[in-house]
Amino acid sequence: MSSSSVPLFHTLISARHNVHVGSFHLTSRDAAPACPMPWSVRLTPLRGGRQQGVDLLELAAGDMSIRLVPTRGMGILDVTCGDLRLGWDSPVKEVVHPAFIDLGGRGGTAWLEGFNEYMVRCGLEWFGPPGPEEHHLATAEPPANPLTLHGKIANIPASELWIEVETKKPFRLRVHGKVYEVMQYGPKFELATTLTVTPGEARFTMEDRITNLAGQEQEFGLLYHINHGPPLLEPGSRFVGPVKNVTPRDEESKRGLAKYAQYGPPRAGSLEQAFFLELHGDRRGQTRVMLHNKAGDRGVALGWSLKALPCLTIWKGLHAKEDGYVTGLEPATGYPNPRPAERQAGRVPTLKPGQT
Amino acid sequence: MSSSSVPLFHTLISARHNVHVGSFHLTSRDAAPACPMPWSVRLTPLRGGRQQGVDLLELAAGDMSIRLVPTRGMGILDVTCGDLRLGWDSPVKEVVHPAFIDLGGRGGTAWLEGFNEYMVRCGLEWFGPPGPEEHHLATAEPPANPLTLHGKIANIPASELWIEVETKKPFRLRVHGKVYEVMQYGPKFELATTLTVTPGEARFTMEDRITNLAGQEQEFGLLYHINHGPPLLEPGSRFVGPVKNVTPRDEESKRGLAKYAQYGPPRAGSLEQAFFLELHGDRRGQTRVMLHNKAGDRGVALGWSLKALPCLTIWKGLHAKEDGYVTGLEPATGYPNPRPAERQAGRVPTLKPGQT
């Protein structure tokens, strides 16, 4: 009996087929016994407080563990690699269910009531600060549409979630998800995301495809809000990257411009700073940046295509530990300015009907 | 042993008695074995994406099948009659749970994030476009209350849901529901709805009763947003009715006035049009309109009382198929104008305390 070369698929959630498996647990012992590096996948329903009803998906392979949140737009809660944790200590301790968040609340900033992920997508219709915007209704008199902080995608539960298991070398594990941001007289986006892990490697890749399901061209925006706290973030930590130029977002950021790539200690009451970067890429348009600790012996590297995500924002929230001591490295299609300004700067891309 | 003449009742949901049966399945074989035309009733919990937690109730009798959504104010998702489907292809594919919709979002148009029913009620406190309105607070200084698109009733889950089975001729099946739109210093409405099917007949009736539970007179509004897509809607389809007069809603609609009763093909980027109609009724105040396809060999007829619903709006959304190619026939207590304008026109009726 030979092990099949066809990967195994397990459907965990499917709105299309009215499936939600509830809990789920699969190990390499059962699914890929030939795999020398043990792995496991576990779907757990969360309970209590504002996390009641949230699904958490945990992939563990070797000494790396990744926790995904299908209920919050397929964000990554955190990544643990040996004793290194990628993530941050948000004041929000629970994984908050979208039903408890009214994105329009708090002047359009209620998105922050659920914000605690290592990686959270901002978009897909827009990202950036709350503010006014003409809404593209198919009527002669469009009403004002107040944009809310960082858009909606992080507060939409995945409609489809399945895993893919290779039973032969390199024994890759994949998590696939689909999230829909759709309405009549509004956006019609499908986000199809695949996270791939090769057991034994201390890295993962994430591939997202956005499809415009509409019959018309549609503006979109996507920002990956990737947030680091201790231990990678500490006084003396540094950002390293092939920087072409740096623009501070505002007056407060100007004050920190000279030291934008260095990190100071937590400081209660300090204001956030943000820097807009252009980066150099290689011949294929790939770039790579790094955040490392003071000693320079631990770090994380992020690589992506500048063709898809030409802009990088560094967000420095060096607040008191209790208020969130954090820095975001945020590759995106644009910068988190008000959308009308981004549009004027030519940084609001569009997708044609059916285009991906 | 004689079959009883007393109908059977099955409670599926009752907030009053703290009941929710979860899943439910009943067939004529078990409940009305004497019925020559087999029928079934099935309550299914939906799963995945934004439909997690929604209940779907399906009635099948002969070759007709009706899908109701108790969780969304007892709307009708679609009706299938042989190979004819009544409904439309909204960009919203899931049956969206109200918890995921903040009606005030998107400038008060977030109602559209869940809009995909064949028949959805708009009301009960108001319907029509979003906009400002003085709120009837029992205080000296009422704050502004921004009205949201088409009101709240479609996003309130039914508090009571039960079915009624006749075990003797004509073996009628009834679905009863109650939905409450209530708050202190606000509306206090009970919607009691009954859908009746006689197995073997290709028709159904829906009877709604609205009761003002308040101690004061209360304005209300009710519009039945009945939406048709293909196959009934196609280039060459026609609306037919005893029309007294037609008023276009806006400039864009004026352009389509001459052909308001005819339907063209889907057109990407086209604007919606709306026409406000007065209809003739018979001596009892009953009226009837029809939508039929190009060949005129398939159609749907809607009949209602002009005393209760004197106004009809035709909504033409002849957008690209992907954006919703649809027409709504919308009998109502008024027209979907801003409520202050409707009030001035005398089209906002009131209910006295306890009045139905």
Place this chain on the structure above:
Amino acid sequence: MSSSSVPLFHTLISARHNVHVGSFHLTSRDAAPACPMPWSVRLTPLRGGRQQGVDLLELAAGDMSIRLVPTRGMGILDVTCGDLRLGWDSPVKEVVHPAFIDLGGRGGTAWLEGFNEYMVRCGLEWFGPPGPEEHHLATAEPPANPLTLHGKIANIPASELWIEVETKKPFRLRVHGKVYEVMQYGPKFELATTLTVTPGEARFTMEDRITNLAGQEQEFGLLYHINHGPPLLEPGSRFVGPVKNVTPRDEESKRGLAKYAQYGPPRAGSLEQAFFLELHGDRRGQTRVMLHNKAGDRGVALGWSLKALPCLTIWKGLHAKEDGYVTGLEPATGYPNPRPAERQAGRVPTLKPGQT
């Protein structure tokens, strides 16, 4: 075998440990067999309408029964003592799940869509009417943050819920809960509440502790909205208390100033009145007020510390029975005015980091 002096603990909900027991039932017979006065604790999931998913916790001891709502910020739905019920008949009959309420809706008054408790907390970041307020974002340009009626805490489910049982005299029963109102760039409050009942006594105590989890000083506000309807409220009922002075809230309240401590009959269409009181306390700062019926043979007494809650508001909503015939006695840190006015009056207290 001697009964232990160590109290027993039962965890019912814990977000920290991912626990939700679902249903729960415990009686003195099982847990404290030596207790001469039988008691029971029951956790029940509510079903149907807008109460789907709400947990109700009922404590019964002797002839007193208290119903708590962990899902709505640990409010008290009602208290029954023999044939006396503390509570009121709100137009809202269901115990509404927070997911169905968008607090920003209805001009910021949608809090009323779920308002039906005997005791509901208002706060913790603010309480009072909806209105504009500068938001304390850690940015140079804070957006406007529209405050919503009575704040958020009543619409946040408890993250932790456990009961504590004394197995020896005095056999006290305690319910502990924790509710978190937290976000980055916003409040970071922990509400830890303990309700204590001694079986056989017709009284209960509630002790709340608010901790500022932030790294910065933080304004807060807490108002206990304690609402009485029939039978305690009837024409001729009276408020009694050690009143220092009374200020009517507005013109309508001025009209009722002379009779602020007396209650008239329900009157359809009447406006609410509110009175702001200062009270005398004893040497330890404790005060006590009472509401009794016309005959003066039945009443409720409320006692609290003026150091923590120096302000008392009497709210008179003598509306038609169907609209809520109710009076609120509302001890608080301030009065329910717009927060900027309260701040100017020095009635918005603050908590230092870690302060309780």
